[in-house]
Amino acid sequence: MSEQPLIYLDYNATTPVDPRVLDAMLPYFREKFGNAASTSHAYGWEAADAVEHARQQVADLINATPKEIVFTSGASESDNIAIKGVMEKYANKGNHLITVSTEHKAVLDTAKYLEDRGCKVTYLPVDKYGRITPEQVEEAITDDTVLISVMLANNETGVLQPVKEIGAVAEKHGVYFHCDATQAVGKVPIDVREMNIHLLSLSAHKIYGPKGVGALYARNRNPRVRPEAVIHGGGHEQKMRSGTLNVPGIVGLGAACEICMNEMEAEIPKLATLRDRLEQGIMEQLDEVYINGHPTERLPNTTNLSFSYIEGESIMLMARDIAVSSGSACTSASLEKSFVLVAMGLTDALCHASLRFSLGRFTTKGEIDHTIERIVKAVNRLREMSPLYELAQKGVDLDKVEWKDDHHH
Amino acid sequence: MTEDKNTSPRTILGYSDKLMEHFENPRNVGSFEEAEDNIFTGMVGSPACGDTMRLQLKINPDTEVIEDVKFKTYGCGSAIASSSILTEWIKGKTLEEAMAIKNIDIAKALDLPPVKVHCSVLAQEAMQEAVEDYRKAKAGEERTHEMKQAQTPCKLPPTDKAEQESEKTDY
Numbered sequence: 001m002s003e004q005p006l007i008y009l010d011y012n013a014t015t016p017v018d019p020r021v022l023d024a025m026l027p028y029f030r031e032k033f034g035n036a037a038s039t040s041h042a043y044g045w046e047a048a049d050a051v052e053h054a055r056q057q058v059a060d061l062i063n064a065t066p067k068e069i070v071f072t073s074g075a076s077e078s079d080n081i082a083i084k085g086v087m088e089k090y091a092n093k094g095n096h097l098i099t100v101s102t103e104h105k106a107v108l109d110t111a112k113y114l115e116d117r118g119c120k121v122t123y124l125p126v127d128k129y130g131r132i133t134p135e136q137v138e139e140a141i142t143d144d145t146v147l148i149s150v151m152l153a154n155n156e157t158g159v160l161q162p163v164k165e166i167g168a169v170a171e172k173h174g175v176y177f178h179c180d181a182t183q184a185v186g187k188v189p190i191d192v193r194e195m196n197i198h199l200l201s202l203s204a205h206k207i208y209g210p211k212g213v214g215a216l217y218a219r220n221r222n223p224r225v226r227p228e229a230v231i232h233g234g235g236h237e238q239k240m241r242s243g244t245l246n247v248p249g250i251v252g253l254g255a256a257c258e259i260c261m262n263e264m265e266a267e268i269p270k271l272a273t274l275r276d277r278l279e280q281g282i283m284e285q286l287d288e289v290y291i292n293g294h295p296t297e298r299l300p301n302t303t304n305l306s307f308s309y310i311e312g313e314s315i316m317l318m319a320r321d322i323a324v325s326s327g328s329a330c331t332s333a334s335l336e337k338s339f340v341l342v343a344m345g346l347t348d349a350l351c352h353a354s355l356r357f358s359l360g361r362f363t364t365k366g367e368i369d370h371t372i373e374r375i376v377k378a379v380n381r382l383r384e385m386s387p388l389y390e391l392a393q394k395g396v397d398l399d400k401v402e403w404k405d406d407h408h409h
Numbered sequence: 410m411t412e413d414k415n416t417s418p419r420t421i422l423g424y425s426d427k428l429m430e431h432f433e434n435p436r437n438v439g440s441f442e443e444a445e446d447n448i449f450t451g452m453v454g455s456p457a458c459g460d461t462m463r464l465q466l467k468i469n470p471d472t473e474v475i476e477d478v479k480f481k482t483y484g485c486g487s488a489i490a491s492s493s494i495l496t497e498w499i500k501g502k503t504l505e506e507a508m509a510i511k512n513i514d515i516a517k518a519l520d521l522p523p524v525k526v527h528c529s530v531l532a533q534e535a536m537q538e539a540v541e542d543y544r545k546a547k548a549g550e551e552r553t554h555e556m557k558q559a560q561t562p563c564k565l566p567p568t569d570k571a572e573q574e575s576e577k578t579d580y
Contacts (some may be wrong), residue, residue, distance in 0.1 A: 021540055135429075311459055312445065313485035317432060318424065329459050331486035337459075349456035379429035385438050385489065387481035389464035404538065 007367045009323045011206075011360030012155050012183060013300060017252070018361070024255035025210065028248040035235065044088035047236035047247045054254025057072055058215050062181075062200060063191040063259040069252050070216045070237045074373050075182040076106035078216035079149075079232070081241065082178040083110045085227025086147045086199070087119060091250045093142035094144035095118045100132055100151070100161070100177075101343040107149055107180055120144065129294040130157050130344045136166040141169070141393075147176045152184035156301025156327065156340045156356055160188065167196025176225050182214075186260035187268065187299045192217060203358070204249065208361060209256030213249030216240070267361065272300035274359050275370050279303045281372035286379055288392075292327075292341055298316030301359040302339075306350040309383040309389035311385060315355060322371050327354035349388075349398075424486060424522035431490035436497045439479045440466050449546065451538025452530055460484035460494050464535040466499075468543055473504045480535075487525035491515050491532040504540055 008016075028050060031121070036051045037257050037380070038044025048316040057272060072078045087097060099111050101123045108123075114122045122140045137148060152163050163179055170177035181190055183294035186207040192200055200217040204210055218240065219227055226240065233242035250300050283289050288308035304327070307315060312326030325339030329352060337351040346354075383389040424432075428525040440463075441448045447468055454461035462486065477498050482492045494515055499507040515521075515529035545552045 012479060150535050163522075212577075296461070309483065312489075313422070314489060316422075317486040326483070330487075332523075348459070349459070352459035385435065385481055386483040387461055388453065388483045390481060398456060403461070404453050 005321070007371060009318055009359060009363065009367070010323045011363075012158075012356065012359035014121045014205050014211065015208045015327060015360055018209055018256065018259060020259060021209050021252045021255045023153060024246045025252040028251050034245055034247075037234075042328040045092040046322040047245075048377070050251050051247060054250045054257075057258045057261075058202075058362075059189070059217075060219050061261050062184065062202075062217060063193055064200075064217050065143065065220070067238075068173045068217055068220050070218060070240045071245060071253070072214050072216055072220060073212055073246070074214040074240055075104075075201040076214075077241075078105040078203075078214050079104070079178075080110050080179055081216055081227050081230050082199040082201060082218075083107065083147065083149060084114065084230055085240070086176055086178070086225060087114055088228045089226065090146050094146045096122070096140075096142055096144040097147050097149065098122045098124065098137060098140050098145060100126065102126050102130055102154055102340045103149065103151055104155060104180055104182070107151070109150075111167035116337055122397065126343055128345050129297070130159040130292075131161060131297065132166075134162055138169045138173075139173060139310060145173070145175050147178060149178040149180065149382045151182075152190070153181070153188065153299050154293070154340060155183045156338060157181070157297035157304045158358070159293040159345075160297045160299070163197065164195040167198075170198070170225075171196055175245070176223070179362045182333035183299065185257075186264060186272070186403060187301060189264065191217070199221060199227070204256055207256045207260055210249050210252045213246050213253050215253065218267065268300050271359055271363075274363055275303055277358060277359075277365070278359070278368045278372060281368070282375055283370070285288050289379075292307055292344065292346065292350075299358075302356065303358075304354060304356045306346070306353045307355070307379050308350070308353055309386045309392055312355055313382045314382055315324065315375070315378050318381060319371075322374055324358075325356050327356070328352040340362065350390050351399070412486070416502045422486065423522040427554070428487065428490045428519040428521070429518070431493040432486045435480075435489055435493035436525070437480055437493070437500070440481065441477075441479055442469065449462050449539050449543040451535045451542060453534045453538055454484070456483065460488050460531055462488065462529065462531055462535040464492070464532075464539045466536075466539045469505065470547075475502055475504065475507055484528065487521055487528040488531060490519055491521070492535070494518060495532045495536060499536065504543070508540060509537060510536070520548065531543070547558075557566050 032046050034043030034047040035046040055069045058069050059066045097111055097119055099107055111121045125295045128134055128346050137168050150161050150166055167177045176198045179197045180201045182201060182203045185202045198219045203214040229240050231242050236242045292304040292306055312328030312329040327341045329335050330339045341351045449466050449468055452463040462482045465479045466475050469476050478496045480492045481495050482489045512529040512533040515532055516526045542552055
């Protein structure tokens with residue numbers, strides 16, 4: 001059991017550092033260790049040059065300019081700066097934030113934090129595919145609205161929001177638009193100008209870069225948006241984010257972005273083919289398996305499936321040479337179901353029965369085929385053990401059964 | 410966690426070897442034939458909860474010994490293992506002996522992580538339900554888990570009501 005290689009299909013959780021990225025970073029741990037803010041000697045200049053080179057690499061990936069890129073510790077921090085920083089800086093314009101019920105916790109918890117302190121927040125509900133419409137956003141805008149925050153791609157389902165249209169609505173009403181693009185970067189092309197995005201968050205460790213570094217894009221014209229800093233102390237990054245720059249990390253982020261830029265065009269269809277192979281391979285051998293999310297408006301590498309009548313953790317345990325994640329309550333530290341799936345209107349049972357497969361740069365066809373086999377086998381075995389499957393086979397409508405459920409989790 | 414608990418190099422989800430053994434090779438999985446006599450059923454939990462256990466006991470009415478037992482569980486690894494070990498323990502026991510088994514016995518034997526202890530509670534409740542089913546049958550009361558689907562449906566419950574509904578559809 002311990003000798004079996006673990007097949008990694010959890011790329012949305014994190015990615016391995018690409019060897020080329022690691023190579024780019026190492027000198028900045030070793031001989032090129034200077035502080036990028038040391039302006040008086042070559043150690044500092046060298047580090048500063050590397051940082052500016054990385055800044056250009058990040059900007060190029062999203063069609064921004066280097067002056068619009070702020071380096072942070074990751075997308076969570078970028079989200080915090082974008083939301084807290086904008087609401088504070090532009091408090092004279094209003095006190096209303098619009099976001100979506102399926103955003104990442106880095107956005108939702110930040111919104112809640114502001115809400116507890118008097119900010120008005122609208123959490124737009126999603127449809128059964130997990131999407132919102134630009135019309136919903138427009139309806140929610142008031143004279144008091146300062147910022148709209150909508151992610152480009154959802155981490156659990158891969159579902160894509162109509163970001164360009166939402167950005168257009170924001171601009172029409174003079175409202176800032178922030179897009180958490182953490183899951184989307186490198187998987188779909190992003191052009192912040194074309195997509196009407198004013199602020200954007202991204203993270204290195206989702207694109208084969210190191211953990212602990214990310215970036216915030218903050219537009220500097222048409223419109224100009226300069227969020228207040230969350231971290232103060234020295235005024236680095238145009239006063240938007242103080243602190244000694246993580247030079248090796250930033251170099252890694254830059255290298256990762258450049259690789260994405262060069263390789264995305266070939267990588268995206270490859271991922272889609274493998275993902276479709278996995279999805280179809282599973283669904284043609286099993287009945288009552290449902291895709292959670294939109295069938296086409298989603299990332300090329302993600303499939304979130306619910307396997308009726310059985311539970312997610314038990315599938316993962318039975319097919320434990322495959323690393324995936326689940327929306328089941330049993331797999332969460334807080335014993336709560338995936339709030340994203342709940343927001344999409346999934347029944348509790350289908351939430352508990354869900355698995356997320358997310359593929360990546362190093363996923364092979366062999367791994368996919370092995371995964372199909374293991375999952376199908378596991379599901380069949382667990383269904384044999386499931387009283388729900390037996391009842392369903394007999395034609396019983398499980399929704400009409402009166403369950404005896406006295407105990408509380 | 411105790412040192413001698415795990416000899417395998419990788420502990421999956423904090424699960425003990427014993428738990429994994431029951432998960433991989435669960436005992437007594439299945440259902441009794443509808444036509445069999447002296448079958449009493451307890452079903453607890455719900456799909457909404459993420460845990461449902463159905464326990465069936467074949468009880469000798471004269472000796473009140475559990476001659477055979479079958480279970481089916483929908484739930485996580487801990488839920489499945491808890492049901493399995495319970496059925497292993499109660500097979501061949503008298504009702505009294507079986508009812509003396511407490512959920513903490515299951516939790517200890519499997520070394521359940523604290524967050525999974527509720528699965529052992531569910532197993533104990535399933536057994537209590539099955540024994541209650543037997544008691545009701547013995548007392549001539551209406552039973553909530555009548556598994557004999559060939560009979561005319563009782564006035565109440567869950568399985569029977571569902572069967573009535575399904576009779577209306579085309580199969």
